[in-house]
Amino acid sequence: MTSPTSTTLVDVRDLNVHFRVRRGLAASRSIKAVDGVSFELSPGQTLGIAGESGSGKSTVARTLVQIIRPTGGTISLDGEVVTNLKGSRLRRYRRRMQMVYQDPYDSLDPRMMIREAIGEALAVRGLAKSQHKDEVNQLLHRVNLPASVATRYPGQLSGGQRQRVSIARALAVNPEVIICDEAVAALDVSIRAQVLNLLKDIQRDTGVGYLFISHDLSTLRFMADHVAVMYVGRIVEYGTSDEVFANPLHPYTKALISAVPSVTSRGQMRLKLSGEPPDPGNPPSGCPFHPRCPEAIDECRRERPELLMTSSGQRVACHVVSARQRKESAKGSA
Amino acid sequence: MINLPESELNAAFGGSEPTVLSEPNFWRRAGHSLLHDPIAMCSFAFIALLAVVAVFAPFIAPFNPLHEFSNGLSFQGAPVAPNGHFLLGTDASGRDVLSRLIYGARVSLMVGVVATGLASLIGVVIGTVSGYVGGVTESILMRFTDMVLSFPILLFCVALIAVTGPSARNVVLVIAFAYWTYLARVVRGQVLSLKEREFVTAARTLGVGHLKIIRKHIMPHLLPTIIVYGTLGVATSILIEASLSFLGIGVPLPQASWGEMISEGQQYFQVAPWLLVAPGVVLILTVLAFNLAGDWLTDLLDPATRDMGR
């Protein structure tokens, strides 16, 4: 694991989010939504988090903005530990990390004019009411929306327009990081491209860091500099976007990538992924992927694999890959 | 070319949006809907008429409602039937029924509106606090609400009046103290689900303070419910006030109250049926008007909760 450098923007170590669920009067079990997750985000970069539903990626997002409190681990922003903030420190922190949500219909208050919705963020920033109008127009311009949108209501806008408003609102407080939680998943494909390009422009202009959460790998390929693949609350593969997509190591990653339709992959065999993601409250023993894994070996059933660095610089949590690595390095030194 | 207003297009192709009070189209749509519903129109017209009558009672009523006319009683001392002079006849003390009805409207409306207003205030505050804060506070507040709800509403009001003494002020306070519970429960439920809406989460992420969130995001969404329950609440309050007055423990004599008039009419119904019919009809029409108005408002503002509430 690389140690956090002074250029690291967000540093997450061993994040744990365990929920206690009561069963009956006495017994209770814990659902490990996020189980020992660590990653870094550098300024001006995008970290993509991939995974299916139940992988814990949305929980990670919500923990970072402190909507959900983690049960363990640390989160640092710009070197400052921000894991369990309260009161005024929490309020000051909130401005630095913002979120754009999946549902364009529900993330804006239907009873508030767009101008008021963005104005709310400006008020948090401390901007005087007299200057709101101009700033709102500027922000709308930034997200390629006409100024006339300011006096409309969310119900009068399309999905793509609403997401742009959400982005404008997030930008209004000048955050250092923006978390996009499936921000384009609910949009039509043609609109999706526009919004993604917009996000890239903004990053180029302001140097804001993105944590981009998506189940859609083609989106991540486009947006992310680094990718972390999550499965049942853990990261199973982690590396630069190029590495992971060109040379996926973990069997789960391989299956996900092969499922993405691509113009170039002609006649390539699709790795079929059978079964469903397991219940996070009752994960399989050892490596949680082993029941569906085509390459599983004995050890996979017994022991949970650690996230280890490979010779190529990627990090993978897989016994099979580790075994292969050991064989190769043994061969190399022989 | 299809020429639909934007709101209709959105409704047809967009998501299912709840009716937004602050939207510019809303009032136009509301007025449109009202014009096409004759029953609702009549109800609102009746309520308006009643309000006018109540406010301008001294100018509208033909006589002083408290005055016992010497020509108000027949030779045998019985109430006089409706005639050209006393349009709705007189009661057992020779007082003009029509004038008493008009002044009775004052009592009913005043009690109905004030009691419901007070109940709404209490109910909304308690419901919002328990729904938003949750935890132990919610449990305690809701338990207390349940306890008060356990008392049958009329009996509860009767008992409270017996203990505090009949007066207009006590009637209002007692009804308010009984009715807030219904609003508190409903508001709490709504706040609970509103809390989870993504725009509330977004506001929290922005760093907006709790009080501001309640004021700007939660309260406006509660408005439809408050309006609907308020309207129905006036109907209920008027009925309870009439019941209390009927029992003799409502607004004290000699103030005219419809319930009291009916109680008096009870004794004379063989001789003077108009004493019973007139206030009864007016009472029914009033309660009916508020119920129908409340129904129409429900359909307009909160279609999800149609046909609920007595």
Next chain:
Amino acid sequence: MTGWLVRRTLQMLLVVFGVVTLAFVFAYIVPANPARMVAGPQASPAAVASIARQLGLDRSVWSQYLSFLGRLLHGNLGVSFALEGRTVASEIWGALPYTAVLAVGGIVWEIVIGIPAGIIAAYRPKSFIDRFATIGALFGLSAPPFWLGLMLIYFLAYKVSLFPINGVGHPLIWYMILPSFTLGIGGAAFYSRMVRTTVLQVLRSPFVEFARLKGMPERTILFRHVMRHALTPVITMLGMDLGYFLGGVLIIESIFGIPGVGQLAYNSISTLDVPMITGTVLVAAVFMVVMSFVVDVTYTFIDPRVRLNRAK
């Protein structure tokens, strides 16, 4: 399942306790001179003083409260001064059967009128009978029971001697028809509208459509599927009915001269017989809490979804 049952029972007991406490607060703390309220407006100062001693009003609030609870546990609801010292408890006990018959009658009317009206209206929406039922329902909801009762007496008992004007006699049922109708019509109105809404929803649901496609006769659909769904909200409401009834009997019994609990309460109002009023209200409230508990438990047996939910 037992877990839920235990919790629900505890909750009920807690609410009963709270109700009792509320009654205590309103009977002894709120009034300026509780002893006078209990003794009655006619009592002599000596009598008031002795009552004050009896109630322990000179002691602390806590010990008053505890002795209040103690009296309750012994079934002692106090003594009615208006009725020459007869105990509140015995009076209520004696009046209970009449009120019970009245209440049952009211429920019968509610079900007999409300449910069929709702179903018919749903099967023929916007028809004449639907509109008629709706107007009737609105009328039933808005008409104050006391006025309705008086009208019924005037037209059906006085003008036309179809029913006795008031009182009770033999056969009891005959005397109960008008009063129970007056009591139940409000509920019938409410039920008919609710049943109409529910049945309309059910008739539009996919599984009814499927049953029709299968060729199931309309009547079977009605009895096997529709009824079950129409009845569920009715049963919920039956529990809440009690609250409405307990208020309604107060007036109806006094109009129709039925010597039930309602009339007890009514009489005690004019004499400001506080022990009787507090006693009746307390009994009514506790009864309601217990009934809602019973309804809640019954639900478990009726609706499998509820049963499974609670068993978790």
